[in-house]
Amino acid sequence: MMNRYLIRNATAIMTGQSGDNARSPVSDIRIENGVITEMGTGLRPAPAEQQLDADGCVIYPGFVNTHHHLFQSLLKGIPSGIHLTLSPWLQAVPFSYRRGFDEKRLRIAARIGLVELMRSGCTTVADHHYLFQPGQDFDAAAILFEEARTLGMRFMLLRGGATVTRKLEEHERLQQATETLDQMLASVQATASHFHQNGPLAMSKVAVAPTSVHVSLPTQELKEVARAARSMGLRLHSHMSESVAYIEHCRERFDCLPIEYLARNEWLGPDVWLAHLVHLSPAEIRMLSETRTGLAHCPQSNARLADGIAPATMLARMGAPVGMGVDGAASNEAADMISELHFAWLLHRAQAGTLARARPEGHGEEGGDATTVEQIIHWASQSGAQMLGFDGVGHLAPGMAADLAVYALDDPRYFGLHDLAIGPIVSGGRPPIKWLLCNGKIILENDKPMGLDLRLLGLQAKNEVQALLAL
Numbered sequence: 001m002m003n004r005y006l007i008r009n010a011t012a013i014m015t016g017q018s019g020d021n022a023r024s025p026v027s028d029i030r031i032e033n034g035v036i037t038e039m040g041t042g043l044r045p046a047p048a049e050q051q052l053d054a055d056g057c058v059i060y061p062g063f064v065n066t067h068h069h070l071f072q073s074l075l076k077g078i079p080s081g082i083h084l085t086l087s088p089w090l091q092a093v094p095f096s097y098r099r100g101f102d103e104k105r106l107r108i109a110a111r112i113g114l115v116e117l118m119r120s121g122c123t124t125v126a127d128h129h130y131l132f133q134p135g136q137d138f139d140a141a142a143i144l145f146e147e148a149r150t151l152g153m154r155f156m157l158l159r160g161g162a163t164v165t166r167k168l169e170e171h172e173r174l175q176q177a178t179e180t181l182d183q184m185l186a187s188v189q190a191t192a193s194h195f196h197q198n199g200p201l202a203m204s205k206v207a208v209a210p211t212s213v214h215v216s217l218p219t220q221e222l223k224e225v226a227r228a229a230r231s232m233g234l235r236l237h238s239h240m241s242e243s244v245a246y247i248e249h250c251r252e253r254f255d256c257l258p259i260e261y262l263a264r265n266e267w268l269g270p271d272v273w274l275a276h277l278v279h280l281s282p283a284e285i286r287m288l289s290e291t292r293t294g295l296a297h298c299p300q301s302n303a304r305l306a307d308g309i310a311p312a313t314m315l316a317r318m319g320a321p322v323g324m325g326v327d328g329a330a331s332n333e334a335a336d337m338i339s340e341l342h343f344a345w346l347l348h349r350a351q352a353g354t355l356a357r358a359r360p361e362g363h364g365e366e367g368g369d370a371t372t373v374e375q376i377i378h379w380a381s382q383s384g385a386q387m388l389g390f391d392g393v394g395h396l397a398p399g400m401a402a403d404l405a406v407y408a409l410d411d412p413r414y415f416g417l418h419d420l421a422i423g424p425i426v427s428g429g430r431p432p433i434k435w436l437l438c439n440g441k442i443i444l445e446n447d448k449p450m451g452l453d454l455r456l457l458g459l460q461a462k463n464e465v466q467a468l469l470a471l
Contacts, residue, residue, distance in 0.1 A: 006031075007028060010055075014060050014377050026040050030046075037398060064385045066384045070144065114148060116334065118436060127156070135177075158207045206234055238267075240275065259288060299340065299344045312379075313370055323384030377425065
C-alpha cells in the first residue's frame with residue numbers, strides 16, 4: 001500500500017514551472033500513489049492520510065541534477081589539483097586515481113554523493129560514469145542503480161567510456177584500457193534492457209554518453225553511436241566546449257569548431273544535452289538553439305577550474321533547454337544543488353554588470369534581472385527533467401510525481417526575509433529539510449536519510465581516502 005500524505009500550511013510553494021505559474025497561490029498538497037492529486041488551501045484530511053505540518057516552511061520541487069560524477073565523491077580537494085585548469089587537473093586527479101575504484105570504493109563514493117544531493121533537495125540524479133573497461137570484474141552500472149534505489153532516488157546512468165586513448169592519457173601511469181565500439185554498444189544495450197524505463201514516473205533511465213565525444217571516439221564512430229542510441233530509444237550526452245582546449249583540438253584535427261563537429265556527425269538535437277558549453281561562438285549558440293540541444297549548466301565547477309561562464313541565459317532566451325548540474329565533487333568539492341543554484345543566480349547578474357557600459361557609450365547600470373530565482377528553480381527542476389526525458393516529473397501540479405522538498409526556514413539566516421519563498425536560493429547556505437519526498441515516499445526526514453547511518457558513512461569515507469592516498 002502506497003503512503004498517502006497531506007502537506008498543510010506551507011508559507012510558500014515554488015512549482016518549478018516558468019512564467020506566471022512559477023509560484024503557487026495555495027498552501028496544501030495532497031499525495032497518493034506517488035502522485036500529487038490535489039493542491040489547495042484548507043484541504044481537509046482524508047481517512048488513512050498522514051498529515052505533515054509545513055507551517056513556516058517553503059516547498060520546492062525536487063531538484064534534477066543533469067550532470068554528475070559520483071565516483072569523485074572521494075576525490076575532493078586533492079592538493080595536487082586544487083590550482084589547475086581542466087587539462088592538467090584531469091591528469092592530476094580523476095585520471096590518476098580512477099584505477100583505485102573497485103566495487104567497494106565505487107559503492108561508498110556513490111552513497112556519499114547521493115546523500116549529499118538529497119540533503120540539498122535533489123531527487124533525480126544523472127550520473128556520467130566513465131570508468132568502464134574490458135574485463136572489469138564488477139558491474140559499475142548495477143552498483144550505481146542499486147545505491148540510488150536503496151535511497152529512494154530517481155537515477156539516470158549516463159553511460160560514458162571511450163574506444164580510443166586520448167592525448168592526456170598517453171603517460172603509462174594514466175592509461176586505462178579502452179573498449180571496442182562493439183563492446184561499448186553491447187554493454188549499453190544490456191544495461192538499458194535491465195534498467196531503462198519509459199513512460200511517466202520512471203525511476204531509472206540510461207543514456208549513451210561517450211566521455212568527451214570529440215576525443216573519446218574516432219570520427220567514423222560518432223554517427224554509428226548516435227544512430228545506435230536512437231535505435232534503442234536512448235538519449236545522448238557528453239562533455240563539450242568546457243575549456244578553450246576543445247576549440248584548439250577541433251580546429252587542429254577537424255578544421256571546425258566543436259559544435260560544428262557535432263552537427264556534422266548527428267550529435268545535435270532535442271534528445272542530446274551537453275555538459276558545460278562554456279566557450280561558444282555566436283554561430284554555435286544559434287545551432288544549439290535551433291536544434292534544441294540542451295545544456296547541463298555546471299557553474300561552480302566551471303569557476304573552480306577557470307573554464308569561464310557558460311552563456312546559459314542567452315541559450316535559454318534563444319530556446320535551448322537549460323538544466324543544472326553540480327559536476328563531480330573533485331572539481332566542486334561538494335555535491336550541493338542549493339549552493340549551485342545560489343551561485344548561478346549571482347554569477348549571471350555579475351557577468352551582466354561587468355558587461356554594462358556607462359552612458360552615453362552604453363545604457364548605464366543594468367543586469368539586476370539577468371537571472372531570477374524562479375528561472376533558476378525552473379532550470380533545476382522542470383527544464384532538467386524534460387531534458388533527461390523523465391515524463392511526469394519535475395514540477396509541482398496535480399498529476400505530477402510527488403518529488404518535493406519541504407525546507408524549514410527557522411535559522412537566523414532567514415530571519416528578516418520579506419519573501420520567504422526565495423530564501424533557499426538567495427540566502428545561501430543549506431536550509432534544513434523537514435521532509436524530502438521522491439515518488440510520494442519520504443526519503444529524508446529532518447535532514448537524515450531513512451535507514452542510513454551518516455556517522456558510519458563518514459568513517460568509511462575517511463578510511464577510503466587513506467587507502468587512496470596509499471596507492
